[in-house]
Amino acid sequence: MSKLADRAAPVEVADGYRAGRTLPFRVELVRQLKRRRTMVMGGVLFALPLILLIAFQVGGDPGGNNNRxxxxxxxxxxxxxxxxxNLFSAAGFLLVIPVALFCGDTVASEASWSSLRYLLAAPVPRARLLWSKLAVGLSLSLAALVLLPIVALVVGTAAYGWGPLELPTGGTLPTGTAAQRLLIVVVYIMVSQLVTAALAFWLSTRTDAPLGAVGGAVFLxxxxxxxxxxxxxGDWRHFLPAHWQYAWLDAVQPQLQWTDMIQGTSISVTYALVLFALAFRGFARKDVVS
Incomplete structure (x- = not known):
């Protein structure tokens, strides 16, 4: 009976301890913002519009040498x-890198520094630690996706003036409508990148090597x-998230089309939810020794 009573006794915790207050979002965000890789990635995204501007200045009319x-x-x-x-140029590969970096480096880096076990001994509940790091990783990924078009809009307006969005198929979109369409594009790109984010995050909980998690997500x-x-x-390609990565081009048409973006969103969210669930389930049972 005494053994049963001991097992049933509540676990004692320190006065004032609240599991939900450990590793708050603001603290984790500041920690990640101060890291060199965050600053480097921000610099790369800031520099891309300037590089494209120089390329157009040197090369002249971007459509002058082709019939398409x-x-x-x-x-x-x-x-x-x-x-x-700029979004069209970066969406296929460059924007994959910050998403994989911010979501894949977050847990694995703590393990590589041998600080993960000390965070859990603080004590920070495992689920709380993952939620905090995932929220920060996704926030930084979204910030990266927003930074590029904002810088490009400023640079492009300074170089080519403020005006409507000219469509490649003919016609224009007023500036107000164009801003709304660009916002839709950024949101869709972020949703389509959820698969990469979830894959990187899951790998980050499985390895102590940040490069392995980030590189693995980018490679896959x-x-x-x-x-x-x-x-x-054939139709099997429709189950690949990559098949829908440029569905946002329907947002820069005279008539906004949602069909492909809805299908792409459903595929991305489904894969992401499964991978996030695997990350939380596996980390909850993982023997953390680093």
Whole structure:
């Protein structure tokens, strides 16, 4: 009976301890913002519009040397067009890197520094630690996706003036409508990147090597893009998140189309939820020794 009573006795905690107050979002956000990789990635995204501007200044008309009409051909039409072209140029690969970095480095880096066990001994509940790090990782990823078009809009407006968004198929969108469409584009790109974020986060809970988590997520994302180019797969490609990564181009058409973006969102969210669940389930049972 005494053993049963001991097992049933409540666990004593220190006065004032609240599990929900450990590792608050603000503290974790400040920690991640101060890291060098955050500053470097911010600098890269800030520099991309300047690099494209120099390329257009040196190369001249972006559509002058081809017979195809696409979004790139309208890059110098206005600041809004320049921002849209920056998103088009970066969405396929460059924007994958900050998402994988901020979500894949977050837990694995603590393990590589041998500080993860001390955080848990603080004590920070495991679920609380993951929620805090995931929230910060996704917030920084969204900030990276927002930073690029904002800088591009400022640079493009200074170079090419403020004006409507000229569409590659003909016609224009007023500045107000163009701003709304660009916002839709950024939101969709973030949603489509949830798969990369979830994959990187799951790998981060499985390894003590940050480079392995980040590199693994980027590598598998690239593999998905390569498989999407294999037309022999037929309709099986519709189950690949990469198949829908440019569905946001429907937002820069005269008539906004939602069908492909809705399908892409459903695929991305489904994969992301499964991977996030695996991350929390595996970390809850993991023997943390680093």
């Amino acid at each position: 009409v696409n979004l790139m051909d309208t890059a110098t039409a206005s600041g809004a067009n320049f921002a849209a072209v 994302t690239i593999i998905g893009s390569v498989l999407d180019e294999v037309t022999a797969l």
